[in-house]
Amino acid sequence: MQFDSFDFLIFFPIVCFLYYAIPYRFRHIFLLVASYYFYMCWNPKYALLMLISTVITYLSGILLHRANQITQAGKREKYRKLCVFASFASNLAILFFFKYFDFLINSINRVLAYTHVSLINVTFDVVLPVGISFYTFQALSYTVDVYRGDIYREKNFLKYALFVSFFPQLVAGPIERSKNLLKQINVKHEFDLHKVHSGLSLMLFGMFQKKVLSDNIALIVTQVYDNYSKYGSLELIFATVLFAFQIYCDFGGYSNIAIGASRVMGFELMENFNTPYMANSVADFWRRWHISLSTWFRDYLYIPLGGNRKGRFRKYVNLMIVFLTSGLWHGASWHFVVWGGINGVYQIIGDLFRPVRDKASELLGIERKTFSHQLLKVIVTFVLIDFSWIFFRADYVGQAFAIIRGMFTRIHLRVLYDGTLLNLGIDTKQCLVVLGFLLILIAMDICKYLKIDLIEGLSKQGIWFQYAVYFFFIYAILIFGSYGPGYDASEFIYFQF
Numbered sequence: 206m207q208f209d210s211f212d213f214l215i216f217f218p219i220v221c222f223l224y225y226a227i228p229y230r231f232r233h234i235f236l237l238v239a240s241y242y243f244y245m246c247w248n249p250k251y252a253l254l255m256l257i258s259t260v261i262t263y264l265s266g267i268l269l270h271r272a273n274q275i276t277q278a279g280k281r282e283k284y285r286k287l288c289v290f291a292s293f294a295s296n297l298a299i300l301f302f303f304k305y306f307d308f309l310i311n312s313i314n315r316v317l318a319y320t321h322v323s324l325i326n327v328t329f330d331v332v333l334p335v336g337i338s339f340y341t342f343q344a345l346s347y348t349v350d351v352y353r354g355d356i357y358r359e360k361n362f363l364k365y366a367l368f369v370s371f372f373p374q375l376v377a378g379p380i381e382r383s384k385n386l387l388k389q390i391n392v393k394h395e396f397d398l399h400k401v402h403s404g405l406s407l408m409l410f411g412m413f414q415k416k417v418l419s420d421n422i423a424l425i426v427t428q429v430y431d432n433y434s435k436y437g438s439l440e441l442i443f444a445t446v447l448f449a450f451q452i453y454c455d456f457g458g459y460s461n462i463a464i465g466a467s468r469v470m471g472f473e474l475m476e477n478f479n480t481p482y483m484a485n486s487v488a489d490f491w492r493r494w495h496i497s498l499s500t501w502f503r504d505y506l507y508i509p510l511g512g513n514r515k516g517r518f519r520k521y522v523n524l525m526i527v528f529l530t531s532g533l534w535h536g537a538s539w540h541f542v543v544w545g546g547i548n549g550v551y552q553i554i555g556d557l558f559r560p561v562r563d564k565a566s567e568l569l570g571i572e573r574k575t576f577s578h579q580l581l582k583v584i585v586t587f588v589l590i591d592f593s594w595i596f597f598r599a600d601y602v603g604q605a606f607a608i609i610r611g612m613f614t615r616i617h618l619r620v621l622y623d624g625t626l627l628n629l630g631i632d633t634k635q636c637l638v639v640l641g642f643l644l645i646l647i648a649m650d651i652c653k654y655l656k657i658d659l660i661e662g663l664s665k666q667g668i669w670f671q672y673a674v675y676f677f678f679i680y681a682i683l684i685f686g687s688y689g690p691g692y693d694a695s696e697f698i699y700f701q702f
Contacts, residue, residue, distance in 0.1 A: 206246035208462045209415055216243070217466060224470055229393045233364050236470075240372035244336070251334035254303070258296050259369045262344040265292035266351045266358035266365075285352060292348040300341050304333055308537035336376035338534055342501055344369050347383040349505055356383050364390050373466040377459050379477040379497035386472070394471025399664070404468030406660045406675075411461030413678045416686030418646060419454035421631060421639045422447045428630030430598060433608050437615040441608055443626050448598050449591045450643060453481065456495070480654045482590075485582040487551040490590055498534075502527050521556075525549045535597070540605055544596040551589055638685055 206212050220239045227235055245252045268288045275281035347368070350356045359365040368387040374380075429436050429444035436444075460477035467474045477497050484490035491499050507527045513520040525546070532545020566573055573579075592609075599605035620626055627633040652659055663671055 206243055208459065208466075209412060212246070221469055225396050233361075233367050233390055236372075237363055237367040237370065240367065240370040240375060243372040244370065244375060247335045248332075251337075254299060254334055254337065255340055255370060256366075258299065258341055258344050259366045261295050262292055262348050262369070263359070263362055263365050265289070265348045269348075269351045270358045289348055289352050293345060296341050296345055300337060303337060305533075305537045312539075339378050339380055340369055340375060342498075343380050346380070346501065346505060347387070350383045356387065359383075359387060371467075371472075373463040373472075374474055377456070377463075378495075379460060379463065379475050380501050381474060381497070385475060389472050392471075397471065400471060401469050402664060403660055404465040406663065407465030407468065408462045409465075409675065409678050409682075410660075411458040411463075411465060412682055413642075414454040414458030414461065414646070416682050417642055418639065419451050419458060420686065421635065422451040422454070422643075424630035425636070426451055426598070426630075430604075430608070433604070433611060436611070437617040437620060438612045439617065439620050440626065440629060441612045441615075444629065445591060445595055445598075445608075445612075449482070449587070449594055450646075452594070452597070453478070454646070480650045482587055483583060483650060483654045484586050484590075485579055486586055487548065487555055487589060490586055491548070491552075498531070502531055506530065521553045524552055528552070538601070540596050540599050540602045543602055543605070544593055547593045547596065548590075551593075635685075642681065642685070 206216060216239075220236075223235060224232055241252055241255075244255065265288050269285055272281055272284040272288060275284060347356075347359075347365070351358050359368070365387070367390055368381075368383060371381070371386060426444045426448045429440055430448075433441060457478045464474045464477070475497055477495060479493040479496065481490055481494040484493050507523055510523040510526060511519055512523060528545040528549030529542055530545070531548075532542040535541045535545070565571075571578065595608055596602065596605045599608060624633060627636040629636075631639070649659060663674060
């Protein structure tokens with residue numbers, strides 16, 4: 206069941222009504238059933254995998270609690286580490302089999318093909334369960350949090366199962382922490398009209414991002430990338446720039462709907478995007494993009510590896526491990542690994558040359574706090590990030606390099622005035638409308654960057670003005686949203702991860 210489906214339009218109001226209508230002591234059970242039903246609408250049998258992951262990590266919390274009662278320090282710590290290892294090994298084994306088994310076999314076969322050795326034949330297909338990377342990481346964070354003593358182990362299995370399967374963020378995040386979401390499950394949420402208003406507004410904006418911007422932009426990007434050899438430099442550059450906004454609107458839209466839906470029921474999820482294309486460095490970008498995953502890797506991989514505490518070389522090695530792992534997390538393909546590696550190299554180069562930049566600015570008398578200098582840094586960062594998106598969007602590494610080569614070797618300036626750029630996948634009028642709405646999105650991001658809370662500000666306006674804004678977005682979704690045959694409205698991009 207997708208957020209932008211008619212089924213969810215019926216499912217969500219019913220769940221919210223019953224959630225507030227039933228007694229508090231039964232709410233977590235009701236939400237758990239609703240969450241599993243939500244997930245099983247894709248493939249019922251894969252709900253068993255989520256249940257297995259839930260049971261393993263729940264038991265890890267119990268075993269860690271018992272381990273803490275062991276009096277001998279050495280034995281206690283050995284037992285605690287064994288619990289964490291068993292939880293990670295079993296969960297990651299499940300994730301590896303369903304997400305990376307085919308990738309491993311195909312990679313081995315490519316190597317064997319060069320050595321003329323018999324290839325490995327697999328007689329069964331492994332289908333990737335929706336959202337497995339998200340709920341696996343969320344469940345594993347609970348094990349680590351209990352191990353570190355950040356939270357106390359949850360006694361109620363049903364409440365813990367709800368933490369792992371909470372339907373608004375189950376399929377594509379945000380990847381919540383037990384310190385936040387699990388604690389909220391134990392709180393009685395009263396109906397709050399202000400939260401309902403704020404949540405529905407956020408859901409409406411998220412739907413606008415997905416249906417009007419992401420799905421329409423996807424038509425342009427798909428047309429160019431699927432036929433990249435037929436297009437010139439400017440068309441490839443145009444499509445690549447638009448893809449940066451497609452994936453932002455797609456995943457940012459999902460996150461907004463998830464956060465908004467949770468808020469309607471009284472839950473507050475962590476922010477997942479904070480004006481990422483306003484970042485003034487690649488490091489700053491990753492503090493603003495997919496925040497729940499970036500902080501997960503920081504807290505549960507980068508810092509345990511030693512972070513920046515063991516010298517500069519070790520810091521760079523740790524950074525590369527994190528970004529290569531992040532690339533592999535996003536997809537079982539080498540082009541995702543290359544994408545992650547590029548972003549890791551960006552960070553290392555940025556850190557290495559920071560003293561050089563500081564010295565050059567001092568010698569040249571450059572005022573680095575001026576608007577013009579900050580704007581230049583934002584533009585340079587966007588170009589670097591957008592270049593890496595080529596490898597993310599391409600089907601394979603060779604295609605990415607072919608597209609990059611085409612950007613520099615097939616320059617045809619006539620497309621600037623013959624209308625070609627406005628007729629890629631959609632007609633000129635539709636393209637202009639989408640670009641106009643994209644400017645609205647950018648303006649809203651600028652307001653957020655300047656700490657202007659538009660939703661809160663809207664709630665303080667006259668009722669006529671509020672409904673005029675709502676009508677504008679609803680009208681845009683209904684009229685300009687991408688629907689039905691011929692438009693190929695796509696599912697959320699991050700569902701495949």
